[in-house]
Amino acid sequence: xxxxxxxxxxxxxxxxxxxxxxxxxxxxxxxxxxxxxxxxxxxxxxxxxxxxxxxxxxxxxxxxxxxxxxxxxxxxxxxxxxxxxxxxxxxxxxxxxxxxxxxxxxxxxxxxxxxxxxxxxxxxxxxxxxxxxxxxxxxxxxxxxxxxxxxxxxxxxxxxxxxxxxxxxxxxxxxxxxxxxxxxxxxxxxxxxxxxxxxxxxxxxxxxxxxxxx
Amino acid sequence: xxxxxxxxxxxxxxxxxxxxxxxxxxxxxxxxxxxxxxxxxxxxxxxxxxxxxxxxxxxxxxxxxxxxxxxxxxxxxxxxxxxxxxxxxxxxxxxxxxxxxxxxxxxxxxxxxxxxxxxxxxxxxxxxxxxxxxxxxxxxxxxxxxxxxxxxxxxxxxxxxxxxxxxxxxxxxxxxxxxxxxxxxxxxxxxxxxxxxxxxxxxxxxxxxxxxxxxxxxxxxxxxxxxxxxxxxxxxxxxxxxxxxxxxxxxxxxxxxxxxxxxxxxxxxxxxxxxxxxxxxxxxxxxxxxxxxxxxxxxxxxxxxxxxxxxxxxxxxxxxxxxxxxxxxxxxxxxxxxxxxxxxxxxxxxxxxxxxxxxxxxxxxxxxxxxxxxxxxxxxxxxxxxxxxxxxxxxxxxxxxxxxxxxxxxxxxxxxxxxxxxxxxxxxxxxxxxxxxxxxxxxxxxxxxxxxxxxxxxxxxxxxxxxx
Numbered sequence: 001x002x003x004x005x006x007x008x009x010x011x012x013x014x015x016x017x018x019x020x021x022x023x024x025x026x027x028x029x030x031x032x033x034x035x036x037x038x039x040x041x042x043x044x045x046x047x048x049x050x051x052x053x054x055x056x057x058x059x060x061x062x063x064x065x066x067x068x069x070x071x072x073x074x075x076x077x078x079x080x081x082x083x084x085x086x087x088x089x090x091x092x093x094x095x096x097x098x099x100x101x102x103x104x105x106x107x108x109x110x111x112x113x114x115x116x117x118x119x120x121x122x123x124x125x126x127x128x129x130x131x132x133x134x135x136x137x138x139x140x141x142x143x144x145x146x147x148x149x150x151x152x153x154x155x156x157x158x159x160x161x162x163x164x165x166x167x168x169x170x171x172x173x174x175x176x177x178x179x180x181x182x183x184x185x186x187x188x189x190x191x192x193x194x195x196x197x198x199x200x201x202x203x204x205x206x207x208x209x210x211x212x213x214x
Numbered sequence: 215x216x217x218x219x220x221x222x223x224x225x226x227x228x229x230x231x232x233x234x235x236x237x238x239x240x241x242x243x244x245x246x247x248x249x250x251x252x253x254x255x256x257x258x259x260x261x262x263x264x265x266x267x268x269x270x271x272x273x274x275x276x277x278x279x280x281x282x283x284x285x286x287x288x289x290x291x292x293x294x295x296x297x298x299x300x301x302x303x304x305x306x307x308x309x310x311x312x313x314x315x316x317x318x319x320x321x322x323x324x325x326x327x328x329x330x331x332x333x334x335x336x337x338x339x340x341x342x343x344x345x346x347x348x349x350x351x352x353x354x355x356x357x358x359x360x361x362x363x364x365x366x367x368x369x370x371x372x373x374x375x376x377x378x379x380x381x382x383x384x385x386x387x388x389x390x391x392x393x394x395x396x397x398x399x400x401x402x403x404x405x406x407x408x409x410x411x412x413x414x415x416x417x418x419x420x421x422x423x424x425x426x427x428x429x430x431x432x433x434x435x436x437x438x439x440x441x442x443x444x445x446x447x448x449x450x451x452x453x454x455x456x457x458x459x460x461x462x463x464x465x466x467x468x469x470x471x472x473x474x475x476x477x478x479x480x481x482x483x484x485x486x487x488x489x490x491x492x493x494x495x496x497x498x499x500x501x502x503x504x505x506x507x508x509x510x511x512x513x514x515x516x517x518x519x520x521x522x523x524x525x526x527x528x529x530x531x532x533x534x535x536x537x538x539x540x541x542x543x544x545x546x547x548x549x550x551x552x553x554x555x556x557x558x559x560x561x562x563x564x565x566x567x568x569x570x571x572x573x574x575x576x577x578x579x580x581x582x583x584x585x586x587x588x589x590x591x592x593x594x595x596x597x598x599x600x601x602x603x604x605x606x607x608x609x610x611x612x613x614x615x616x617x618x619x620x621x622x623x624x625x626x627x628x629x630x631x632x633x634x635x636x637x638x639x640x641x642x643x644x645x646x647x648x649x650x651x652x653x654x655x656x657x658x659x660x661x662x663x664x665x666x667x668x669x670x671x672x673x674x675x676x677x678x679x680x681x682x
Contacts, residue, residue: 018508020647023648084409091360111412118363139528173232188366188370195229206336208472209334
C-alpha cells in the first residue's frame, strides 16, 4: 500500500446522512472477483438515470444531472465530504474499492460505520471525522464552488485555502501504518511470539475453543 | 473492579495493547461465505500466506446460491458459478470446513453457526458479513469485518481492534401478544436513529430480553449493526447453555463442565458502568413496520407515514425527502392502507424455526391475496428439515408461498433474483435501502408474522388481527 503523508485536493460534498454501502456499490457489481476497476459503478443508482450492470458500457449511460458528484465543479475531486454514519450497512469492501477507483483519497464525515471505516484504511483511504460545526462550515464553503483542502496526516490537520484549519484525531496505530504504507498482516506478524504465547495460555484456560472442530 | 460482559470478553482475548483503546485481539472462530470468502482466501494465497489455524475457519455457501429446489452451482448471477466453484476449491485447498450446497447443514452463516454450536458463549467470532453481530446473542463477542480483515484474521488469528464504548439497552416491562424481537429492534432504531449505537458494543438486557427465546435474541442482536453498533450481545443464561448443549460442535464431557464454569461468569457485574444507557418500556408497543429507505424510518403499523421531524439534523432532510419520493408515499398516509406486491420471509434476521412456526400459525387455512408474490426461504437445511417434519412447508405452500432451499435469497437479490421494478415488498429482512431487493424495489421491514398477515391482506396489516 502506498504511504499517505499529505494530500491536497478538491472537495466533493455529499450532503446526506446514513449513506449506505448498497448505494455506494449496488449488488450487481459484487459479482466480480477482482479488487479494482469499480470506479464507474460507485453510487450507480444515484449517478445514472438508466440501469447498469457489469456488462453495460458506462459511456452509453445517461448521467443524472441532479446527483452531486456529477456536477461539473466537482469533477476531479479527491476528497469526499459527507455527514453522519457514512458507510452504514453491508460489510462489502467493494464500496471502498468503488470510491477509491473513482479517485477519492480522503473521506471526511461526522461519523462512520465501523466496518466501512476499517475497510477504508485497509485500502489506503484516509477516513477522518471532524466536529459537526466544522463539517457544517465545510458544506457552507463547498456548496456552490470548487474548494481545495490540504489534509496533512503527519500533523493531523485539515487546512482550507484561506488558512483556516481543523485538527483531527486518529489512533496512532492507523496513522503510523498509513504514513509508512505498511502491510497490516506483516505488521501484526511482528508480534508473532506474543500471539503464540497468548494462544498457549488461552488453550490451557479455554480448551473447548480449541477442540478440533470437524 | 466491576466489569461489563463486553469488558470481560475483551480482556480475555487481548493479546497485546497497541495504544490507548486499541488492542490486538485473539480470534477463536472465523466464518466465511462464498461472496467475500472466495476473495479473502484467494487474496491470502496471492500474498503468499496460509490459513494459520484451518480448524478454526468455516465457510458456508449462502450469499450467491440459488434457492430454487433442485439447485446446482448455476445461479442467475452470471459469475455466481465462478464464485461458488472458486470458494469450494479455495476452501478445500486451505483445509477449512465447507458447508457446501448439498451439505445437510448448509445454510445462512448466522443461522448455522448457532445451530451447530460453532459460536459459543465467551468466544470471539468474525465473518466478512455485517450481520455477524447476531451471534452475540449467545454471549460471544462476534462482529462483521471486510474481506481484508478476514484475510488478516486467517493469517494471524488476530485482529487489531479499536475498543468501542459500552452501551446497555434495557428492555423492560412485559411484551404484549403479537410483538416480536423484530418489532423491538425496529422500534429502538426508529426512536434513537440509525446512528444511535455508533461506536458502541451494545448489551441488550432487562426482563424482556430474559424472556425471549434464543432465536428471538439472535434477531435482536442481528440488527445491532443497523443501529450502527460495533456489535450486540446478551449475557448467556440457562437458556443459552441448554441451547448449546449437545450441538455438533459444542464441548462434550469434561470440557462441557469446564466451559460451564467459565460461561457462568459471563455477565455484567452489578456495579459496572456503561458509557450510555437506554431504557425502553415495551409494555405498550404495537407491531412496527418500516416506511422509508433506512431502518430508522419505521413506525407502528397503526400509525401514518410520519412528517419530517421539526428538529431534523443536517443531512437528514435530504434523506427524508428522498425516502418519500423513492417509496412513493406521503406523510399522513395510513401504514395499514399500503398495498403490497410481494412478501418475503427469510434472511439471517428471521428464518429460524420459531419464525416459520409463528408465520405458519397465521397462514394456516388462509390464502395469500391475489397478485401477491410470496416466498419463504428457511435459514438452513436443518430448519427446513424441522419445518417439513412439522408440516409447515405444506402450510406455506397451501397458503400460496414458494417454499425454497436455504440461502440469503431475496434479502438483497442474491442469486440474481429480484422482486421487480418498483415492486412493493413486505420483508422479514434487515435493510430497506434503495434497490436492495430489486431495481427501485420498495421494501418494508417487518416481523415474520406481520409479513404473513400482510401477504394474506394484500396490504400492510396488523398481525394481531390474525392471531387466534
